[in-house]
Amino acid sequence: MKPIEWHCRCGCRQVAHRSRDGRVTCEMCHACHEYQAIPHTRTNDAWRAMKAALRGNPWPESYACDLSTDYQQVVLGGVWRGGQITVPSRAWDVPERFVWIVRRLGTQVIDPANTAGREMYDWHIANEADAQVFAWNGRTLIPSTYAQAWDQATEDHP
Ligand SMILES: [Zn+2]
Ligand SMILES: [Zn+2]
Numbered sequence: 001m002k003p004i005e006w007h008c009r010c011g012c013r014q015v016a017h018r019s020r021d022g023r024v025t026c027e028m029c030h031a032c033h034e035y036q037a038i039p040h041t042r043t044n045d046a047w048r049a050m051k052a053a054l055r056g057n058p059w060p061e062s063y064a065c066d067l068s069t070d071y072q073q074v075v076l077g078g079v080w081r082g083g084q085i086t087v088p089s090r091a092w093d094v095p096e097r098f099v100w101i102v103r104r105l106g107t108q109v110i111d112p113a114n115t116a117g118r119e120m121y122d123w124h125i126a127n128e129a130d131a132q133v134f135a136w137n138g139r140t141l142i143p144s145t146y147a148q149a150w151d152q153a154t155e156d157h158p
Contacts (some may be wrong), residue, residue, distance in 0.1 A: 001054045006037035013065050036069065046074045049141035050100060050134075056071045059102050059132060068105040073109045074098065074136075097153045100141070102132040112154045121150060 005014060010032035017026050017035040026032035051132055060066070071137065073080035077093040095111040101124050108124065110117050124131060125146045135142045135152035 001051060001057075002063060004063055004067045004071075005065050005073075006040055006041075007065055008032060008049065009038055038072070040068075040071060042075050042106045044075055044094070045139070046094070046098075046136050046141070047071060049136070053102070053134060053143075057102070057132075059104055060062075060106050062105055064106055066108065070100070070107055070109045070157070073111070087105065092155055096138050098136050099144075099149045100134040100136060102134070103128050104131075118150075121146075134144045 008014060010026050010029050012026050012028035014035050016028040017024055024033050074094055099110045101108045110120050133142045133144045133146055133149045135149040137152055144152055
């Protein structure tokens with residue numbers, strides 16, 4: 001699979017870190033002077049299944065930082081708030097179930113328990129009709145469709 005672009009610890013992308021006059025500055029937050037990838041050595045079943053689904057998959061053509069965001073959500077228990085991911089210091093509140101959308105140019109984890117989840121899901125239905133849709137039900141990453149994935153990610157199963 002393609003290499004993952006990890007966010008910097010400052011929360012910004014690596015490409016935002018520019019060197020000028022021998023001094024590196026993050027042009028997004030201006031507070032960071034060295035790109036340091038977020039720690040990304042933890043894993044779990046969901047993350048392993050997602051990486052397996054990307055092996056040999058022509059999509060996404062570019063991950064940008066989306067997979068880094070997905071990782072923070074499903075492994076570190078980060079949540080989306082105000083357009084950016086917030087990883088609590090005491091994490092492990094990872095979504096038990098979620099929908100995962102693989103677009104031509106990126107990916108998106110949607111936690112149905114998040115209040116903005118359904119809105120985000122409907123946006124994808126309207127704007128990314130040909131995306132690959134998966135449902136993580138707590139055990140298995142199921143290749144799915146928009147019509148079914150939401151239920152698969154929320155329904156109780158025996
Ligand atoms: Zn930084
Ligand atoms: Zn920054």
